[in-house]
Amino acid sequence: MNQRKSLKELNLLDKFLFDEAMDDPENVKTMLDIILLNTRGKHPELVSPELIELLKYMERSTDEVSGECKSKRIQEMHRRVCQIKASEKTEVKYMQSWEERIMIKQEGIAEGRIEGEKALLKSLIEKKMAKKYSAEQISAMLEVDVSEVENIMKEIQNEKNL
Incomplete structure (x- = not known):
């Protein structure tokens, strides 16, 4: 049986943390703005650096990855994700x-x-x-x-x- 990760080890690819993070309307807006408004889905070379940062952040939702992001929106989303991870109620x-x-x-x-x-x-x-x-x-x-x-x-x- 899979071993349970601690809440702090989760990243945004883990369904639980993703669902919790998406309960925050600001996180939803940030994610949709980055994905939908920047990619247009036709030319990968036109994908914004912010989207690439978001995808990296989703894979490893850590302080280190957030710190490497130039996007203030991703850093703000990381702040809100950290609040979720630190919440006893969420734990x-x-x-x-x-x-x-x-x-x-x-x-x-x-x-x-x-x-x-x-x-x-x-x-x-x-x-x-x-x-x-x-x-x-x-x-x-x-x-x-x-x-x-x-x-x-x-x-x-x-x-x-x-």
Whole structure:
């Protein structure tokens, strides 16, 4: 499982920090001004130095990279990003977000295992049905509740009737 970075280690390519930074309308305006108003998307040689600085800053949102930027707008955005990174409230939110992702991943693994077990059980019951065993006999052989076996047997029969 991926190791969680500390909030201070995040850069703007990390979804959490990007989302938090983009909650600030000034950061959105700065980013859109630099990207949309300077590139026009047709001639890479016309890309502004400010956009190049922004992209470097997004990859490594650090004091060092910000200090190398000539753009006052990027330096101001960095100041606001630093405020986000220093916020205890944001730290708690980030930790909760990370924990939620882990729980969702674990639930997905568990659901996959449960679905796999159900598919295996269904396959075993189907094989026993082909040998004409009763629900009670299958239940005893597989050590599964007879009502569950009966439900799966009905499901198999319904699928065959389609």
